[in-house]
Amino acid sequence: MMTKLDTRRKEILxxxxxxHIDLNVPIGSILITQRFPFKLSPATIxxxxxxxxxxxxxxxxxxxxxxxPTEKGYRFYxxxxxxxxxxxxxxxxxxxxxxxxxTINNDSKSLIRxxxxxxxxxxxxxxxxxxxxxxxxxxxxIKFIKYDRRKVLAVIISDEGxxxxxxxxxxxxxxxxxxxxxxxxxxxxxxxxxxxxxxEEIAYQIYREKTVCNxxxxxxxxxxxxxxxxxYDDFSLNSLSxxxxxxxxxxxxxxxxxxxxxxxxxxxxxxxxQISDSKGTQVFVGMENIFPAMKELSMVVSTFSYRKHESxxxxxxxxxxxxxxxxxxIVDHTAKALTHIxxxx
Amino acid sequence: MMTKLDTRRKEILxxxxxxHIDLNVPIGSILITQRFPFKLSPATIxxxxxxxxxxxxxxxxxxxxxxxPTEKGYRFYxxxxxxxxxxxxxxxxxxxxxxxxxTINNDSKSLIRxxxxxxxxxxxxxxxxxxxxxxxxxxxxIKFIKYDRRKVLAVIISDEGxxxxxxxxxxxxxxxxxxxxxxxxxxxxxxxxxxxxxxEEIAYQIYREKTVCNxxxxxxxxxxxxxxxxxYDDFSLNSLSxxxxxxxxxxxxxxxxxxxxxxxxxxxxxxxxQISDSKGTQVFVGMENIFPAMKELSMVVSTFSYRKHESxxxxxxxxxxxxxxxxxxIVDHTAKALTHIxxxx
DNA sequence: TAATAGCACTTTACAGCTGAGAGTGCTAAA
DNA sequence: TTTAGCACTCTCAGCTGTAAAGTGCTATTA
Numbered sequence: 001m002m003t004k005l006d007t008r009r010k011e012i013l014x015x016x017x018x019x020h021i022d023l024n025v026p027i028g029s030i031l032i033t034q035r036f037p038f039k040l041s042p043a044t045i046x047x048x049x050x051x052x053x054x055x056x057x058x059x060x061x062x063x064x065x066x067x068x069p070t071e072k073g074y075r076f077y078x079x080x081x082x083x084x085x086x087x088x089x090x091x092x093x094x095x096x097x098x099x100x101x102x103t104i105n106n107d108s109k110s111l112i113r114x115x116x117x118x119x120x121x122x123x124x125x126x127x128x129x130x131x132x133x134x135x136x137x138x139x140x141x142i143k144f145i146k147y148d149r150r151k152v153l154a155v156i157i158s159d160e161g162x163x164x165x166x167x168x169x170x171x172x173x174x175x176x177x178x179x180x181x182x183x184x185x186x187x188x189x190x191x192x193x194x195x196x197x198x199x200e201e202i203a204y205q206i207y208r209e210k211t212v213c214n215x216x217x218x219x220x221x222x223x224x225x226x227x228x229x230x231x232y233d234d235f236s237l238n239s240l241s242x243x244x245x246x247x248x249x250x251x252x253x254x255x256x257x258x259x260x261x262x263x264x265x266x267x268x269x270x271x272x273x274q275i276s277d278s279k280g281t282q283v284f285v286g287m288e289n290i291f292p293a294m295k296e297l298s299m300v301v302s303t304f305s306y307r308k309h310e311s312x313x314x315x316x317x318x319x320x321x322x323x324x325x326x327x328x329x330i331v332d333h334t335a336k337a338l339t340h341i342x343x344x345x
Numbered sequence: 346m347m348t349k350l351d352t353r354r355k356e357i358l359x360x361x362x363x364x365h366i367d368l369n370v371p372i373g374s375i376l377i378t379q380r381f382p383f384k385l386s387p388a389t390i391x392x393x394x395x396x397x398x399x400x401x402x403x404x405x406x407x408x409x410x411x412x413x414p415t416e417k418g419y420r421f422y423x424x425x426x427x428x429x430x431x432x433x434x435x436x437x438x439x440x441x442x443x444x445x446x447x448t449i450n451n452d453s454k455s456l457i458r459x460x461x462x463x464x465x466x467x468x469x470x471x472x473x474x475x476x477x478x479x480x481x482x483x484x485x486x487i488k489f490i491k492y493d494r495r496k497v498l499a500v501i502i503s504d505e506g507x508x509x510x511x512x513x514x515x516x517x518x519x520x521x522x523x524x525x526x527x528x529x530x531x532x533x534x535x536x537x538x539x540x541x542x543x544x545e546e547i548a549y550q551i552y553r554e555k556t557v558c559n560x561x562x563x564x565x566x567x568x569x570x571x572x573x574x575x576x577y578d579d580f581s582l583n584s585l586s587x588x589x590x591x592x593x594x595x596x597x598x599x600x601x602x603x604x605x606x607x608x609x610x611x612x613x614x615x616x617x618x619q620i621s622d623s624k625g626t627q628v629f630v631g632m633e634n635i636f637p638a639m640k641e642l643s644m645v646v647s648t649f650s651y652r653k654h655e656s657x658x659x660x661x662x663x664x665x666x667x668x669x670x671x672x673x674x675i676v677d678h679t680a681k682a683l684t685h686i687x688x689x690x
Numbered sequence: 691t692a693a694t695a696g697c698a699c700t701t702t703a704c705a706g707c708t709g710a711g712a713g714t715g716c717t718a719a720a
Numbered sequence: 721t722t723t724a725g726c727a728c729t730c731t732c733a734g735c736t737g738t739a740a741a742g743t744g745c746t747a748t749t750a
Contacts, residue, residue, distance in 0.1 A: 028713050041723050046714070064714050064729045140492065147486055147502055155500070155510075157492055165500075165507045166452065243588070244605035255600065260589035373742050386694050391743070409700045409742050 011038070012048050013057055014081045017069045021321050026066030071286040071320065074298070078283050078324055085325050093122060093330060094337075101341055108306065108342060113241070115314055115338050120242025122330050125318035127241045128262065130272060132305070132312040134229060135196040137163065142186050142224065144179040152179065154220075154227055163195070168223045174216060182216045186224070199228050257293040258317065267291055271301075275313050279303055281332040286320055296320050300327055302335035306342050314338060356383070357393050358402055359426045362414045366666050371411030416631040416665070419643070423628050423669055431674040438467060438675060442682055453651065453687060458586070460659055460683050465587025467675050470663035472586045473607065475617055477650070477657040479574055480541040482508065487531050489524040489565065497524060499565075499572055508540070513568045519561060527561045531569070544573050602638040603662065612636055620658050624648055626677040631665055641665050645672055647680035651687050659683060 015036045019027045029042040029049060038045070049067055052058050057073035060066070069077065100118050104111050112129045120127035137158045145153040150173055155165045174182075189205070190198045202225050240262055261267040270290060275282065281302040288295035300322075301315025314335050316327065360381045364372045374387040374394060383390070394412055397403050402418035405411070414422070445463050449456050457474045465472035482503045490498040495518055500510045519527075534550070535543045547570050585607055606612040615635060620627065626647040633640035645667075646660025659680050661672065 026713090030713080042713095043715095043723055043725095044721090047722090050715080060714085062730060064712080065731080066713065143490055143492075145488055145490070145500070145502075147488075153500070153502060153507065155490070155498070155507075157490075157498060162498065162500075162507075162510045162512075165510065167507075241608065244601050244608065256589050263586065263589065371742090375742080387742095388694055388696095388744095389692085392693090395744080405743090407701060409744095410702080411742065 009048055009052060010081060011036075012045060013052055013069075013073065014077065016049075016052075016058055016067055017073060017077045017081070018325075020068055021323050024321060026061055026068050028066035031066065069321070074285045074320060074324075078285070078328075082325055085329055094333060097122075097334060097337055101337060111338070111341065112312065112314070115334055116241040119314060119316055119331065119334050120245060123316045123318065123322075123327055124242070124245050125316045125322065125327075126243060126245060126258065127314070127316050128301075129240075129314045130268060130312050133272065134163065136194050138192055138194055139163070139190055139198050141191060142183055144183050144220065146174070146176045146179055149173055154223060156224075156227065164227055164229050166223075166227045168227075170216075170219060172216075178216060182214065182220055185214065185217050186220065195228065199225075202228065254294070254296065257291070258297070261291045261294065272313065275301055275303060279311070281328055281335065283324065283328065287317075298322060298324075300324070300331045302331050304335040304338040304342065306339075312338075354393055354397060355426060356381075357390060358397055358414075358418065359422065361394075361397075361403055361412055362418060362422045362426070365413055366668050369666060371406055371413050373411035376411070414666075419630045419665060419669075423630065423673075427670055429674075430670050431677065439678060439682075442467075442679060446682060446686055456683065456686065457657065457659070460679055461586040464659060464661055464676065464679050465590060468661045468663065468667075468672055469587070469590050470661045470667065470672075471588060471590060471603065472659070472661050473646075474585075474659040475613060475657050478617065479508065481539050483537055483539055484508070484535055484543050486536060487528055487569065489528050491519070491521045491524055494518055499568060501569075501572065509572055509574050511568075511572045513572075515561075515564060517561075523561060527559065527565055530559065530562050531565065540573065544570075547573065599639070599641065602636070603642070606636045606639065617658065620646055620648060624656070626673055626680065628669065628673065632662075643667060643669075645669070645676045647676050649680040649683040649687065651684075657683075 012032065015032050015038075016027045019031060019035055029045040032038070032045050033040065033042050049058065052073075053060070053067065056070060057076060058067040059070050061068060097118055101111060101114055104114050109131070112131055116127040116129040118127075119129075139156060140159055141157045143155045143157060145155065147153055150170050152168050152170055152174075153165060154168050156163045190201060193201065202221060205221055206225065243259070267290075274284075274290065281300065284290065284299040284301070286295050287297050287299055294317075296319065297317055298320045299315055299317045301313055303311035303313055305311040315331055316322075318327070357377065360377050360383075361372045364376060364380055374390040377383070377390050378385065378387050394403065397418075398405070398412065401415060402421060403412040404415050406413060442463055446456060446459055449459050453476070457476055461472040461474040463472075464474075484501060485504055486502045488500045488502060490500065492498055495515050497513050497515055497519075498510060499513050501508045535546060538546065547566060550566055551570065588604070612635075619629075619635065626645065629635065629644040629646070631640050632642050632644055639662075641664065642662055643665045644660055644662050646658055648656040648658055650656040660676055661667075663672070
């Protein structure tokens with residue numbers, strides 16, 4: 001008996017949430033009886049609603065209004081009530097997405113940016129994408145290219161291409177051959193370490209300078225220290241797309257909060273940390289845990305991986321009442337498509 | 346007599362515009378007599394206002410409201426009525442700006458981004474910055490670095506550093522020496538041409554393939570064609586900062602319009618063309634000429650130059666009633682500081 | 691003759707009121 | 721256990737009246 005009651009409650013909760021997602025108004029008992037074939041009178045629905053409210057799944061904006069889902073309600077809906085739609089939508093979107101990403105020649109930056117753009121187009125919400133964490137990328141080679149009397153182009157290369165380059169100016173004039181020797185020296189030290197390790201190693205080498213016999217190498221080491229990037233530096237790579245969709249679903253204060261958050265490096269760092277720990281598509285309902293004043297917003301986000309290394313993130317930010325049933329598969333699929341395209345290149 | 350009247354009208358027009366900038370309300374005749382020591386009665390002010398309205402410098406939002414400036418009024422104010430403030434403000438801001446830009450090591454991208462950030466901070470409006478047009482940059486050298494069996498890193502270098510790099514995968518295995526020869530070959534053709542010229546030249550060379558004797562060179566030529574950037578491609582470099590300031594001065598529709606415009610490459614292209622033709626700081630009052638639906642917005646924008654080449658732009662977008670007297674010098678000074686820092690590196 | 695004071699008129703913004711509509715909880719009956 | 725009925729609550733849109741701000745016109749003044 002208890003079980004039967006429970007399933008009914010679940011059904012009604014689902015009905016309320018789906019109705020609220022569709023209509024964006026507080027949902028009353030009569031509306032439910034009209035939209036769903038429960039064969040129950042409004043009064044019965046009301047009783048159940050009262051119970052659901054006690055349990056914290058729904059709430060009233062004010063006395064004598066319909067109910068709207070709480071965050072707990074959405075959470076429960078997403079985790080256990082919502083039926084998967086992944087296949088039906090994909091066939092259509094999948095083509096479109098693939099063709100959009102397919103036209104980009106294998107430049108990972110543009111690819112990630114285009115993924116964000118597509119996602120914002122499909123979802124009509126704000127899309128964000130962050131590139132893979134660079135701290136864990138393996139450094140393949142450090143190369144110095146002479147291109148003027150004293151000017152040298154320093155390039156740090158990983159499996160995935162150029163991580164960073166910078167023109168440096170040396171005190172003395174060196175030949176390309178000397179530079180090659182120096183870079184060989186450095187490469188034996190650093191190659192196949194992660195960027196994080198390289199940074200630590202450089203600091204250590206500089207600390208006990210004695211170990212470095214060659215003056216040029218010592219110089220270059222100091223330059224490397226400056227050039228070596230860190231996750232924290234390079235958030236310019238964040239793609240966000242669809243800011244023009246923003247005003248549709250939020251008020252001024254929220255626009256402000258969102259844009260500030262996204263401009264803010266620390267927020268993005270926090271985000272990355274939260275997400276890249278666990279793989280797959282995740283939903284954050286009501287984001288006040290991560291960033292205050294975003295509490296009426298949700299984020300659907302997924303990770304993609306770039307070759308074998310650490311994963312980047314793509315996702316959307318939208319109102320808490322967004323259509324999770326449609327959007328979760330879209331985000332999921334976008335991330336998978338990204339992983340696929342990036343890995344085959 | 347006519348002259349005397351004219352100067353009075355000018356004074357009153359200035360008073361109206363400055364009051365409106367300060368208070369953001371329609372300005373009535375009594376308010377003017379209170380805020381300015383004209384020694385005239387409100388009735389006289391009213392008569393003058395009626396004349397100014399006939400002439401199109403001010404208008405009433407509705408019958409029996411105070412007057413607000415028209416675009417023509419702002420234009421006249423900026424061009425002839427506004428007294429320069431450049432020195433007084435600078436001493437303070439100049440330090441702050443220099444210290445902010447000074448901490449950035451000479452990476453032009455970050456520098457431009459930081460300039461936009463500072464500008465948005467100082468102005469409390471939306472700041473934008475576009476890097477120099479790349480079409481007119483001189484290509485210094487094209488270099489191919491082998492780093493795996495078939496994988497080669499192609500780097501296009503100008504005076505200003507790496508323009509573009511990309512990993513390419515060749516069909517055959519070549520030694521670094523072969524690559525060097527090939528790149529020497531290409532360099533004799535392309536070095537010291539502008540990017541635009543190089544693009545044309547590559548197209549021409551590919552067209553009449555016979556001239557190319559070496560198979561490797563022919564291959565690389567095709568890769569170069571893909572890699573060589575164009576102005577239109579690379580608008581990801583646009584910096585905008587202070588989007589969180591946006592909601593303060595515009596309504597939802599405008600937020601939407603602005604953000605869409607800025608995400609839109611074509612808009613930025615149009616902007617660049619309009620501006621980089623003439624040097625110095627310019628003001629666009631009411632921007633509907635450039636982008637429809639931005640008509641209640643103005644843009645103060647200035648150009649900076651990166652070494653001897655084409656200039657980039659920095660500026661702010663704000664409400665038509667922004668404080669031009671303060672902001673024009675700020676934008677102007679930011680552009681000059683950028684030019685200065687970029688040129689000394 | 692230019693500047694001013696006075697006055698009637700206009701328009702907006704705002705607060706307060708009202709009725710319709712939607713929804714609830716409770717109670718009594720099926 | 722479910723349902724019908726009912727009194728009650730709350731919001732929303734629309735209307736009204738009033739105070740405030742500002743104007744243009746006209747008669748008067750220096």
